[in-house]
């Protein structure tokens with residue numbers, strides 16, 4: 001298999017994940033890393049006054065915090081967070097309002113007296129406990145005063161941190177200080193009740209040198225020179241609205257700023273400023289504009305103005321964290337991120353100024369839904385801001401394909417909690433999208449606006465969002481009183497699965513039977529209890545006789561029913577489409593006749609575009625994936641690709657590349673593969689030739705992507721011009737005097753050359769690995785080795801490589817190299833078949849060599865036996881297993897498992913190969929001159 005292909009497919013599958021990176025708060029929620037026990041609720045904060053003095057010379061800071069607190073129930077303990085690294089100096093508790101008891105029964109403790117502290121207990125990883133001598137009564141208010149010292153971080157951009165950077169003009173080393181307190185690092189900057197639910201006002205003061213400036217969440221109120229320390233100035237900021245500890249922000253820099261020029265707009269906008277190093281400031285010229293535009297869209301969406309008087313965005317050199325720090329009113333970006341052409345990553349941070357800062361998830365577990373809604377709103381804002389010009393990763397298609405793929409596996413997510421977290425989030429995001437369509441944009445937005453106005457300056461639980469939507473939907477009469485959004489959402493969110501609808505029409509009686517079940521693609525489909533999985537599914541239908549894609553109101557909801565029957569379907573020569581535009585995240589299967597009507601319709605150039613491109617893509621995607629899963633005849637599915645001859649929109653092509661890869665890999669050991677490659681060439685050549693080899697000026701991302709994908713897949717299918725181009729590039733390398741000093745060939749050319757090229761070319765590559773100088777980057781060597789092993793389709797190349805590395809134990813190849821070679825050989829039938837034969841032939845020496853290296857032995861046996869896909873392969877491996885029984889050692893279980901898998905795969909091949917071949921024969925007969 002072609003490496004580029006594999007990485008391309010992985011790339012497109014995971015693109016959505018890497019683009020919409022999760023934030024620490026969400027990640028941690030899923031990973032359960034926040035193991036904090038909740039603080040007791042008997043003493044709660046009502047107000048903070050915070051003074052911070054960061055001292056750059058020593059990378060330390062001094063702090064003082066005053067916390068007003070109320071006794072909700074009587075207790076003699078105050079429990080709050082203070083990071084172990086904080087060095088606590090003074091602690092005082094002063095009561096300023098007496099409790100009920102003291103006022104009722106003449107005061108025991110007069111107001112404004114210090115309460116006696118018995119002990120301050122600090123244990124590693126535990127909250128700090130202040131033990132008082134006496135129990136204090138309910139209703140008491142007092143002030144906690146703490147002075148402390150801390151260290152600023154340097155290597156990470158977490159907590160309060162200080163980074164250096166070089167002034168590009170003078171070369172001088174400079175510094176700045178900033179804070180990033182998500183998810184629970186406020187405790188490392190000041191002792192506090194560090195849970196999102198304690199939202200109270202803050203009064204922040206920052207000390208800085210005279211030649212620096214400081215910033216915080218609110219605008220500066222006033223400054224004063226320090227009386228005791230002549231170099232220092234104290235900046236005092238305005239009091240904040242109630243907010244969570246993690247949204248507090250502190251910055252000290254001397255960056256200049258640009259302020260958004262509202263051009264005299266009457267709309268009330270906060271003051272938007274962008275700060276950056278002086279020499280970079282101009283490149284952020286347009287950032288204020290982007291920020292202002294996003295803000296307007298988001299505040300219109302929420303119907304709630306941006307709540308603070310100002311918003312500062314900083315571009316920080318050397319900023320180390322993956323995500324920006326979205327302090328309320330003070331967002332910190334990496335320079336490169338802020339300078340990007342796109343806007344979505346800026347919008348994303350702005351979205352969190354409402355969802356997170358203004359209305360805050362009560363606990364980390366509520367952050368899931370918050371995160372999904374923020375993702376949805378980011379997509380919404382990005383679409384609005386660019387009128388659809390910024391593709392935002394083809395939202396939502398790329399994300400949809402990746403969750404279809406993930407949730408239909410036998411074991412979704414494997415063992416990866418990161419993938420699990422991301423697909424759960426993506427799914428919930430799609431549920432928001434589904435609700436927008438099915439409840440209608442007006443209701444959806446009104447519901448969320450109500451939610452925001454109810455929860456602003458407060459916290460919320462996930463269910464609050466669904467409940468407000470339910471109420472709104474019922475008010476607007478778009479949802480029966482028997483249905484709640486909570487129930488609908490729960491049916492999707494609580495399962496690691498997605499449904500598929502199976503539609504079978506009765507053309508005589510004009511009815512359609514619609515059945516829901518779990519969508520399973522990877523075989524075998526033996527998931528336990530699958531009958532019990534049922535969803536609330538909106539039934540949106542488009543029919544050919546009244547073609548209208550504008551109405552996304554469901555004709556009904558399938559209420560966790562297994563099967564329903566629809567009446568009054570169109571006449572027998574008119575198709576229907578269920579779930580157009582991927583309104584809900586589920587595939588739909590039809591009877592063959594309906595599929596074929598769709599295929600016919602899409603072939604017709606005059607009408608095809610009446611079906612919007614996302615729906616065209618969906619039909620294609622669903623058809624081949626259902627066939628791949630064994631639920632649809634491959635002939636019918638391949639018919640759905642016929643319209644591609646005329647199709648030029650990237651989105652419609654997108655599912656095809658994955659199809660070529662998956663089916664190609666599945667059949668590459670059979671004769672059919674050649675025919676399939678011819679089909680691929682016939683499909684892609686006209687497209688590629690039309691797009692041209694070189695990008696056009698100002699072309700869209702879609703077009704560029706279509707060109708590069710079609711090229712990659714054409715090369716893989718042996719398209720002559722591509723191979724010649726690759727060989728020409730490779731030749732330059734072969735002709736230079738000292739080829740080991742560096743590689744002048746672009747990576748994209750290497751695989752085609754090793755795959756289709758000559759013996760001399762491949763052996764030249766082999767020599768380069770053997771002679772690879774230590775001074776060069778190891779990853780270049782790895783790439784070369786991967787392609788050298790993984791790309792060839794000639795057995796002799798693979799045999800030669802195995803002989804040299806494994807049998808002759810060439811000293812230039814390490815165990816890791818061998819491991820890599822074994823795993824690369826599983827990518828294509830020639831690779832693993834050759835490896836199998838090699839193992840069979842050299843059993844004794846190989847066993848002797850690897851017996852003591854279990855991981856290599858297991859890897860060899862796995863790679864050599866488990867990837868076969870045909871009856872022939874099954875017989876070979878079974879025979880081999882019998883002959884060598886008892887000799888496999890640690891790898892015994894590997895072969896047993898392999899046999900089971902091959903059985904499954906070979907059944908697929910027996911069922912589908914003849915059908916695919918027959919279809920390809922017909923296609924080639926018709927399309928080849």
Ligand SMILES: *[C@@H]1O[C@H](CO)[C@@H](O)[C@H](O)[C@H]1NC(C)=O
Nearest residue numbers: 046047067068094096142143
């Ligand atoms: C905080 O406590 C002080 C007493 O030290 C009091 O004067 C002040 O009004 C309190 N602030 C708030 C917002 O409760």
Ligand SMILES: *[C@@H]1O[C@H](CO)[C@@H](O)[C@H](O)[C@H]1NC(C)=O
Nearest residue numbers: 258280281282283284285286
């Ligand atoms: C920034 O904006 C100013 C004024 O609008 C303009 O003169 C300048 O060329 C812009 N610079 C860049 C890099 O866009």
Ligand SMILES: *[C@@H]1O[C@H](CO)[C@@H](O)[C@H](O)[C@H]1NC(C)=O
Nearest residue numbers: 282283284285286287289341
């Ligand atoms: C800034 O925006 C203007 C007008 O919208 C545009 O012409 C210009 O290319 C943008 N500059 C940068 C650096 O993106």
Ligand SMILES: *[C@@H]1O[C@H](CO)[C@@H](O)[C@H](O)[C@H]1NC(C)=O
Nearest residue numbers: 379380433436437440441552
């Ligand atoms: C929300 O739904 C409306 C139709 O009700 C649709 O026009 C709009 O594009 C949808 N918005 C998003 C972001 O999907």
Ligand SMILES: *[C@@H]1O[C@H](CO)[C@@H](O)[C@H](O)[C@H]1NC(C)=O
Nearest residue numbers: 505506507508509510511513
């Ligand atoms: C179609 O309708 C006829 C008459 O109503 C009925 O006899 C027949 O069973 C129906 N066919 C199916 C497949 O339901």
Ligand SMILES: CC(=O)N[C@H]1CO[C@H](CO)[C@@H](O)[C@@H]1O
Nearest residue numbers: 154155162163164165318320
């Ligand atoms: C990322 C960063 O700013 N690292 C700094 C840590 O501190 C040393 C000096 O103590 C600086 O040289 C680094 O640049």
